[in-house]
Every structure is written in structure tokens, then in C-alpha cells.
Amino acid sequence: MEELDGEPTVTLIPGVNSKKNQMYFDWGPGEMLVCETSFNKKEKSEMVPSCPFIYIIRKDVDVYSQILRKLFNESHGIFLGLQRIDEELTGKSRKSQLVRVSKNYRSVIRACMEEMHQVAIAAKDPANGRQFSSQVSILSAMELIWNLCEILFIEVAPAGPLLLHLLDWVRLHVCEVDSLSADVLGSENPSKHDSFWNLPGNTQTLTELELKWQHWHEECERYLQDSTFATSPHLESLLKIMLGDEAALLEQKELLSNWYHFLVTRLLYSNPTVKPIDLHYYAQSSLDLFLGGESSPEPLDNILLAAFEFDIHQVIKECSIALSNWWFVAHLTDLLDHCKLLQSHNLYFGSNMREFLLLEYASGLFAHPSLWQLGVDYFDYCPELGRVSLELHIERIPLNTEQKALKVLRICEQRQMTEQVRSICKILAMKAVRNNRLGSALSWSIRAKDAAFATLVSDRFLRDYCERGCFSDLDLIDNLGPAMMLSDRLTFLGKYREFHRMYGEKRFADAASLLLSLMTSRIAPRSFWMTLLTDALPLLEQKQVIFSAEQTYELMRCLEDLTSRRPVHGESDTEQLQDDDIETTKVEMLRLSLARNLARAIIREGSLEGS
Amino acid sequence: MVSVINTVDTSHEDMIHDAQMDYYGTRLATCSSDRSVKIFDVRNGGQILIADLRGHEGPVWQVAWAHPMYGNILASCSYDRKVIIWREENGTWEKSHEHAGHDSSVNSVCWAPHDYGLILACGSSDGAISLLTYTGEGQWEVKKINNAHTIGCNAVSWAPAVVPGSLIDHPSGQKPNYIKRFASGGCDNLIKLWKEEEDGQWKEEQKLEAHSDWVRDVAWAPSIGLPTSTIAGCSQDGRVFIWTCDDASSNTWSPKLLHKFNDVVWHVSWSITANILAVSGGDNKVTLWKESVDGQWVCISDVNKGQGSVSASVTEGQQNEQ
Numbered sequence: 001m002e003e004l005d006g007e008p009t010v011t012l013i014p015g016v017n018s019k020k021n022q023m024y025f026d027w028g029p030g031e032m033l034v035c036e037t038s039f040n041k042k043e044k045s046e047m048v049p050s051c052p053f054i055y056i057i058r059k060d061v062d063v064y065s066q067i068l069r070k071l072f073n074e075s076h077g078i079f080l081g082l083q084r085i086d087e088e089l090t091g092k093s094r095k096s097q098l099v100r101v102s103k104n105y106r107s108v109i110r111a112c113m114e115e116m117h118q119v120a121i122a123a124k125d126p127a128n129g130r131q132f133s134s135q136v137s138i139l140s141a142m143e144l145i146w147n148l149c150e151i152l153f154i155e156v157a158p159a160g161p162l163l164l165h166l167l168d169w170v171r172l173h174v175c176e177v178d179s180l181s182a183d184v185l186g187s188e189n190p191s192k193h194d195s196f197w198n199l200p201g202n203t204q205t206l207t208e209l210e211l212k213w214q215h216w217h218e219e220c221e222r223y224l225q226d227s228t229f230a231t232s233p234h235l236e237s238l239l240k241i242m243l244g245d246e247a248a249l250l251e252q253k254e255l256l257s258n259w260y261h262f263l264v265t266r267l268l269y270s271n272p273t274v275k276p277i278d279l280h281y282y283a284q285s286s287l288d289l290f291l292g293g294e295s296s297p298e299p300l301d302n303i304l305l306a307a308f309e310f311d312i313h314q315v316i317k318e319c320s321i322a323l324s325n326w327w328f329v330a331h332l333t334d335l336l337d338h339c340k341l342l343q344s345h346n347l348y349f350g351s352n353m354r355e356f357l358l359l360e361y362a363s364g365l366f367a368h369p370s371l372w373q374l375g376v377d378y379f380d381y382c383p384e385l386g387r388v389s390l391e392l393h394i395e396r397i398p399l400n401t402e403q404k405a406l407k408v409l410r411i412c413e414q415r416q417m418t419e420q421v422r423s424i425c426k427i428l429a430m431k432a433v434r435n436n437r438l439g440s441a442l443s444w445s446i447r448a449k450d451a452a453f454a455t456l457v458s459d460r461f462l463r464d465y466c467e468r469g470c471f472s473d474l475d476l477i478d479n480l481g482p483a484m485m486l487s488d489r490l491t492f493l494g495k496y497r498e499f500h501r502m503y504g505e506k507r508f509a510d511a512a513s514l515l516l517s518l519m520t521s522r523i524a525p526r527s528f529w530m531t532l533l534t535d536a537l538p539l540l541e542q543k544q545v546i547f548s549a550e551q552t553y554e555l556m557r558c559l560e561d562l563t564s565r566r567p568v569h570g571e572s573d574t575e576q577l578q579d580d581d582i583e584t585t586k587v588e589m590l591r592l593s594l595a596r597n598l599a600r601a602i603i604r605e606g607s608l609e610g611s
Numbered sequence: 612m613v614s615v616i617n618t619v620d621t622s623h624e625d626m627i628h629d630a631q632m633d634y635y636g637t638r639l640a641t642c643s644s645d646r647s648v649k650i651f652d653v654r655n656g657g658q659i660l661i662a663d664l665r666g667h668e669g670p671v672w673q674v675a676w677a678h679p680m681y682g683n684i685l686a687s688c689s690y691d692r693k694v695i696i697w698r699e700e701n702g703t704w705e706k707s708h709e710h711a712g713h714d715s716s717v718n719s720v721c722w723a724p725h726d727y728g729l730i731l732a733c734g735s736s737d738g739a740i741s742l743l744t745y746t747g748e749g750q751w752e753v754k755k756i757n758n759a760h761t762i763g764c765n766a767v768s769w770a771p772a773v774v775p776g777s778l779i780d781h782p783s784g785q786k787p788n789y790i791k792r793f794a795s796g797g798c799d800n801l802i803k804l805w806k807e808e809e810d811g812q813w814k815e816e817q818k819l820e821a822h823s824d825w826v827r828d829v830a831w832a833p834s835i836g837l838p839t840s841t842i843a844g845c846s847q848d849g850r851v852f853i854w855t856c857d858d859a860s861s862n863t864w865s866p867k868l869l870h871k872f873n874d875v876v877w878h879v880s881w882s883i884t885a886n887i888l889a890v891s892g893g894d895n896k897v898t899l900w901k902e903s904v905d906g907q908w909v910c911i912s913d914v915n916k917g918q919g920s921v922s923a924s925v926t927e928g929q930q931n932e933q
Contacts, residue, residue, distance in 0.1 A: 028632030
């Protein structure tokens with residue numbers, strides 16, 4: 001059972017004025033907006049000096065760090081590999097794989113640390129240098145914690161080797177930081193014991209080892225009691241140390257850089273075959289003894305203590321609080337979950353701990369213009385809320401380039417996120433229309449299966465044709481294929497273009513039938529009929545008879561239909577008169593052509609074939 | 612850990628009443644008592660003034676961005692009883708439409724989910740709610756709900772689009788039949804839910820009663836794929852209630868008191884991924900709340916104003932499993 005965490009943390013927004021004004025807040029897609037305001041809506045605001053600043057606030061600013069980016073990128077690969085580890089694997093082979101994954105994560109942290117260290121040294125501005133250095137220590141702490149977790153939880157070292165692992169751990173981390181002092185104590189005595197343990201190919205059983213050690217320990221005690229080394233206080237205190245006497249050890253405190261160094265040293269001398277479950281007795285007391293009531297434990301100390309106590313949830317919780325981004329806890333928890341170490345414990349916020357942390361981490365990645373792609377994969381491996389989270393986030397990615405848009409679309413299509421695909425295509429279609437790229441707009445509306453928009457764009461095409469006498473984007477229109485059926489207007493556009501093609505290829509009879517069918521089938525919008533009829537003129541005026549009598553009747557019918565019901569819009573009188581003039585002339589011409597064609601058609605059809 | 616990544620100097624000459632990021636977080640729209648609406652490009656930590664829109668004759672209370680599939684469109688409402696819709700055309704922002712159908716200050720504007728089309732709901736102090744639907748070629752159709760709230764309507768918020776049944780492709784351009792709903796809060800201390808009937812008329816579907824004073828804001832939570840609907844409402848009485856309805860068809864809403872604050876609560880808003888509610892109160896603080904699995908709402912952070920340059924970490928509060 002977790003306890004209430006006390007009061008929630010207060011975040012102060014710097015620069016926002018004091019008690020005078022209220023604070024306005026709203027959410028952006030990835031950030032928060034804060035400004036001063038007065039909620040009491042009066043017409044005249046009081047003469048309170050108002051603050052014109054709006055603060056844009058974000059969590060997850062670490063995504064913008066250049067060096068950490070490598071951490072995110074490489075760990076992403078390791079994460080994916082881990083998810084794909086065969087679930088069937090059990091026992092030793094599985095464990096060794098998991099240990100390998102853990103070591104991989106650690107090496108990535110170390111690489112990052114190294115790089116940041118270089119940058120810190122090379123930094124020209126001391127403030128920058130300090131900042132990088134502090135980042136290095138944070139990364140170092142992360143690796144320290146992870147390493148310990150690896151030993152205790154993943155490797156699950158049994159009684160004997162446990163201490164050896166811990167020795168390595170201490171040597172690796174402590175001796176790095178405090179090279180000289182730690183070396184003195186750290187290396188001096190274990191060398192004696194190394195040979196004692198006789199590491200690789202150790203054929204002795206734990207009990208045998210323990211017996212031997214007991215024997216040796218008793219011998220040392222006898223020496224002490226016999227005051228064999230009474231003449232040399234140094235040797236005596238050395239003997240005491242080797243017996244694991246805490247007081248003696250603490251006398252050498254300045255050589256021990258921290259309490260866990262003290263812990264391991266103490267264990268080495270007093271209980272080298274310590275079992276994992278007994279660790280926590282020693283851990284707490286080591287911490288207390290080392291601090292000696294002079295200082296209080298720091299966050300790192302608490303985390304390590306929790307680890308020694310095998311309280312995984314506490315470790316994760318403390319790390320979440322102490323660290324500035326979710327990277328560490330998300331990946332570590334995921335790994336521990338794969339080790340089947342997290343019980344279905346305390347399902348907070350609707351999903352389990354692993355998923356919750358991964359979701360938070362992935363959401364943070366979406367704040368970044370290119371790291372978001374990594375986030376996609378993390379969402380994929382969150383079975384409960386991953387998909388819906390991805391849907392919500394992916395729509396908000398700014399589509400500044402065609403490339404990016406296509407990338408986003410591909411991701412959505414791969415996951416059958418049809419709603420998102422549609423929405424994104426619509427947005428791109430609209431953008432294209434506003435930039436007058438009609439062809440692009442049309443292909444996006446087709447991809448979005450947006451009939452209404454396709455109609456709109458088709459209308460624009462047709463209007464353009466009327467104004468300029470030619471089509472743009474012919475390739476696209478010619479190759480519409482079945483997409484033509486998306487909207488009536490689009491179908492008309494496609495067919496109309498086909499008509500032009502046929503005419504160009506001198507397939508007059510086909511062109512004629514098509515033209516007629518466009519009107520009779522009502523696919524052509526009424527407003528376009530005049531243009532179509534005018535297009536028929538050259539066909540009517542050809543030497544050979546193209547339109548049959550039947551067809552000519554149809555055309556006449558269409559013309560009459562059109563002229564009898566001419567709509568009167570709110571045009572000015574003079575305009576209308578002018579239009580009327582032009583219209584009347586056209587109509588007269590058409591009537592004449594149609595009549596002539598009819599005559600010729602009747603004659604031809606009435607006589608024998610051949611002319 | 613939160614950090615201030617950008618400070619935008621809006622140069623507004625009077626109190627700012629609303630600030631909204633656009634869909635992608637690249638542009639910021641602000642409005643103020645100085646009667647102007649301003650738009651800034653805030654990419655990469657910068658601030659470039661794109662537009663300074665004048666047209667209102669009184670303090671402007673709210674701005675709202677439409678979905679980008681309709682282009683770059685912004686709506687604003689003001690004490691001058693007008694709602695103005697601004698549009699970016701060929702790189703410049705202009706007034707595209709003006710709606711002057713209210714007799715009193717228009718307090719709130721909210722765009723409907725893009726799936727419904729381009730529809731704007733407006734709530735006014737004259738007690739009416741008007742719905743503007745874009746029908747094409749610069750034309751807007753107006754539907755008005757008179758006396759939606761006695762004395763006045765303070766806030767409107769749309770329900771997320773939920774498609775009944777499965778979504779089938781409609782190649783001929785027919786839209787699937789969405790049930791359009793929105794919530795409004797008013798000076799009659801009520802939150803009302805409105806539904807569009809088949810004949811296109813809007814009908815009052817539910818009354819949510821819990822407050823003892825004017826309802827200042829309502830916010831319908833974005834959908835996260837679950838069948839539950841959630842609405843947050845806040846009031847002059849200092850209370851914030853969370854209303855949930857477990858099933859689209861059952862229509863029973865149950866309130867849960869989030870918290871009783873010591874002062875008027877003015878504004879509630881949901882984060883985009885629906886899991887955090889921000890509450891802005893007269894106590895000069897903003898608190899962030901999240902629901903734990905056992906249904907309790909937990910305060911996870913206090914965002915306060917103050918001097919100095921401190922940024923503390925935002926932690927997730929955990930609750931006793933009892």
C-alpha cells in the first residue's frame with residue numbers, strides 16, 4: 001500500500017506578478033500557456049497594470065538536448081529488441097539475454113556520459129560547463145542505480161557471487177569518482193581474498209567456502225585476542241578491519257567515499273557469503289552508521305536503499321521523482337517487467353506501471369520535431385492505451401513538408417488508423433488549394449476519400465478551364481481510374497477530359513456519344529451545359545455527319561431545356577443585357593448548327609449506307 | 612520538471628483574457644480588453660507577430676482555432692455582442708464573417724469536432740446560444756437557441772465526435788450520422804446538454820444540477836476511446852464537479868465533487884490527451900488533477916505565480932488504495 005505523497009509540488013512561474021492578478025491557464029497540444037488575467041468580466045478593467053506576457057511552458061525539455069538524443073535513439077533500438085525476445089525462452093537462456101539487454105542499456109548511458117563529459121571540459125562558458133558536468137553526474141547516478149538493479153533483480157546473483165558483483169559495482173563506480181583514496185582501501189585487501197575465492201572454475205561449493213572463511217576469520221580473531229600484533233597499532237586496526245569491525249572501518253571513513261562502499265567493505269569482512277535477502281539489514285545500518293546522524297540521506301541514497309531492500313516499486317517511485325525525464329524509469333521498468341518482477345500492482349491511472357511510464361515517455365518524445373518517430377514504436381507496445389494515445393498525438397504533428405506528411409501517413413496507414421489518414425489528407429488538400437496547387441489538392445482529396453472536397457477542387461479545375469481554355473495537371477486527371485467515382489463532379493471532370501482526348505485523337509463518333517451522355521446522364525452540372533454544347537459545334541460542323549438524328553434530337557432537347565429555364569441571378573441590368581446578347585447569339589448559332597446536322601443526318605440515315 | 616520555454620510579449624495594452632495555441636502548437640492567438648486579437652508565430656522559441664486584428668468594439672473574451680482542414684480560421688467573441696470569424700487568405704488575415712445576432716456580450720465560442728463540418732457555438736449574456744454552420748461560398752447558416760440559460764450563458768463546450776456503429780466509407784460523399792452534442796453553463800447555476808435532432812433543431816437533452824451559483828465554465832473531455840463521457844464544470848460557488856456518463860445510450864450522469872475551493876473557480880480545461888484537468892481559480896493558482904483507477908481525483912500539481920526563477924518538478928501524487 002502506497003501512502004499519500006504529501007502535498008503536491010508547487011511550481012512557480014517566474015515573472016508572473018504577485019498577489020494582484022489571477023492566472024490564466026490553457027493547454028496547447030504539447031505545452032501549457034500561462035498568463036496574468038482578470039476573470040471578472042467587466043467592460044472596463046480597473047487601472048491595474050496588466051502584464052502583456054504569455055508564458056509557454058513545457059515538461060520534457062530534455063528531448064531538445066543534442067547529446068541525450070543519442071541516448072534516446074540508441075535505447076529505442078534496445079527497447080525494440082527486448083520486446084521481440086521470444087516469450088518462449090525460459091530459464092538460463094532467457095536470463096542471460098535479459099542481462100545482456102541490461103548491459104546494453106548501461107553502455108549507452110556510459111557512452112552518453114563520456115560524450116557529455118568531453119563537452120563539459122571543452123565548454124568555453126563556465127556556467128555551461130557546470131551544467132554539463134551536473135548532467136554527467138546525473139547520468140552517472142543513473143548508471144549506478146541501473147547497475148545495482150541489474151545485479152540484484154536481473155542477474156539475481158545467488159549468495160556467493162553476490163558480494164563479488166557488489167565489489168565490482170563499487171569498484172567501478174566509486175573508484176571512478178575517487179580514484180586515489182578508494183584504491184587504497186578497496187584494492188589492498190580484496191587481492192588477498194581474490195586468490196582465496198579462486199574465481200573462474202571455482203569447484204568449491206558455497207558451504208566449503210564458508211567453512212574456509214570461518215576458519216580464517218577465527219584465526220584472525222585469535223591473533224587479535226592474543227595481541228599478537230599489539231606492538232603495531234596499524235596492524236591491529238588492520239586486523240580489526242579484516243574482522244569486519246564497524247568502528248575500525250569507520251575510522252577510515254575518509255577512504256570510504258560513501259555508505260555503500262562502507263556496506264560492501266563491511267560485508268566483505270564480516271559476511272562475504274551474505275544472501276540477497278539479508279542484504280537489507282546491513283544496508284540500513286550501514287547508511288545510518290556512515291552518516292552518523294550528521295547529515296540526512298539524499299535522494300540517491302534512498303533509491304539505493306530501496307534497491308537493497310528489494311522494493312522495486314519504491315525504487316521506481318523515487319527515481320520518477322528525482323529525475324527530470326521519464327527515460328530512465330520507463331526503460332528500467334519495462335526491463336523489470338520482462339523479468340516478470342512487477343506484479344499487477346496498484347493500477348494507477350487506468351493502466352499498469354510499465355505502460356503508464358512508457359506512455360509518459362513516448363508523449364514527451366512527440367514534443368520533438370524528429371524524435372516523435374521513436375515515440376510511435378513505444379506506443380505500439382502499450383496494449384491498453386497505446387493506440388489511442390498514438391491517434392491523439394500523431395494528428396498534432398506539424399506537416400511542414402510533403403516528406404513529413406507522407407511519413408506520418410504511412411505510419412497511420414500501417415496501423416489502419418483510417419480516421420487520422422482521412423483527417424491529415426483533408427488538411428493537406430486544403431493547404432494545397434490555398435496555395436493554388438490544384439493537382440496536389442485533388443490527389444489528397446482522393447486519398448482522403450473526401451467527396452465534398454473533390455467536388456470543390458474539380459469545380460476549380462473546370463473554372464480554370466473556362467477561363468484559360470486548357471487544363472492543368474493533365475496527367476493526374478487522365479489517370480484517375482476508379483477514383484473518378486468519388487464524386488459526380490470529379491467523374492464529370494475525368495470524362496470531360498476524356499472527351500477532349502478523344503477529339504484530339506479524331507475519334508469523333510466516340511467523342512460525340514460521350515459528350516451527349518454527359519448531359520443526358522446529368523453528370524454535367526447545368527452551369528456547364530452551354531460550354532458542352534459549344535464544344536459540340538465543331539463536331540456538328542464537320543464534313544461528315546457525326547451526330548445521328550437521334551442524338552441531334554437529344555442535343556436540341558438539352559438546348560431547349562437550358563434556354564427555357566434560364567435562371568435570373570442578381571446581376572446588374574446592363575450586365576444581364578450584354579450576357580443576354582452573347583447568349584442569344586450562341587443559342588442561335590447552335591440552333592442553326594443542330595438544324596443543319598439534323599437535316600444531313602436524316603438524309604444519310606434515310607439513304608443507303610455508303611456516304 | 613517543467614520549464615518556461617518561451618515568453619511571448621504580446622504588447623496588449625490591457626488585460627489578456629484568452630490565449631490559445633493552434634492545432635500544432637506553432638501559432639498563438641491572444642485577445643484582450645484592448646479590443647484586439649493578435650496572432651503570433653511561436654515556433655522554435657521565437658515570437659513573430661503575424662496579425663493584429665481589429666474589429667471588435669469592446670473587450671474580446673475568447674478566441675478559438677478551427678481545425679486546420681478548413682484552413683487557418685480563428686473565431687473571437689466580445690463584449691460588443693459580436694462574434695467575428697477571421698480567415699487567412701493568401702498569407703494575410705482578414706475578417707471573413709461577422710455575426711451580430713446577440714443582444715448582449717458574447718462570452719464563449721467553441722468549434723465543433725471537425726467531423727461535423729465547420730460549426731461554431733456561441734454563448735451569450737442574453738441567455739441565448741447561437742450555432743453558426745458554414746455552408747460554403749462564404750455563407751453561414753445561423754440557428755439560435757433562445758433562453759438557453761436565464762440571465763446568461765457563460766460557456767459552451769462540444770462533445771467529442773463519436774460515430775454510432777462502425778465507420779463505413781461513403782464514396783458518394785454522405786456523412787455518417789453523427790449525434791451532435793454540446794454542453795453549456797449559465798447563470799441559472801445549471802449545466803445543460805444539447806442534442807441535435809433529426810430535423811436539425813437543437814433540443815435540451817439534460818440538465819445537470821449541482822451548483823449553487825453561476826456556472827462559469829464547462830469542458831467536455833476529449834475521448835480516449837472508452838465509452839464513458841466526462842464533463843467538468845466549475846462555478847462561482849467555488850466547486851468543481853466532474854460528471855460522468857458510462858454509456859452513450861443510458862444518459863444518466865453522475866457528479867463527483869473534485870474539490871471545493873476557497874474562491875470562485877473561473878476556468879477548467881482538459882489536456883489534449885484527456886487525462887489531466889487544469890483548474891484556474893480566484894485563489895491565483897492553477898491546480899492539475901488526474902483520476903486514479905479507483906475513480907478518485909487526485910491533485911498532482913499546483914502551479915502558482917511567484918517571484919524568482921524556480922522550477923520544481925511535477926510529481927504524480929499517489930493515493931491510499933482504500
